[in-house]
Amino acid sequence: MKNKLKRFLRPADLIAAAAVLAAAGLLALLGGTDGATAEIIVGRQTVETVDLTAVREPYTIALDNGVTVAVEPGAISFCASGCPNQLCVRAGKLTKAGESAACLPNETLIRVTGRARNAPDALTG
Numbered sequence: 001m002k003n004k005l006k007r008f009l010r011p012a013d014l015i016a017a018a019a020v021l022a023a024a025g026l027l028a029l030l031g032g033t034d035g036a037t038a039e040i041i042v043g044r045q046t047v048e049t050v051d052l053t054a055v056r057e058p059y060t061i062a063l064d065n066g067v068t069v070a071v072e073p074g075a076i077s078f079c080a081s082g083c084p085n086q087l088c089v090r091a092g093k094l095t096k097a098g099e100s101a102a103c104l105p106n107e108t109l110i111r112v113t114g115r116a117r118n119a120p121d122a123l124t125g
Helices: 002-008 011-030
Strands: 032-042 045-051 059-062 068-072 075-080 100-103 108-117
Touching (some): 075 100, 075 108
Antiparallel strands (some): 032 108, 059 068, 068 075, 100 108
């Protein structure tokens, strides 16, 4: 039994696996967005555009439809809405390019745009 285990898993295999895990962890830490911008859209119109990389202090935006949006450095989220199920509020903070959250009863959409670092492009994605 020990011979089979020795042939199956060698020290070099463990080192290679550790190197792959370390590289994956490093990529996850370095991943993020370059120039992330959030758009707040009500109906079909963009009512607010926020450069998330330029935000220094948290603040809120009260929209005319009763929705309140929280903005903080690097993140945006719904913080209050009059809709019954509150799915938009439970969506949490949006921080990366490509993320979005919507409040359908109030016809409000938040989406984060920008180029994600280390993101797949059209050729590799």
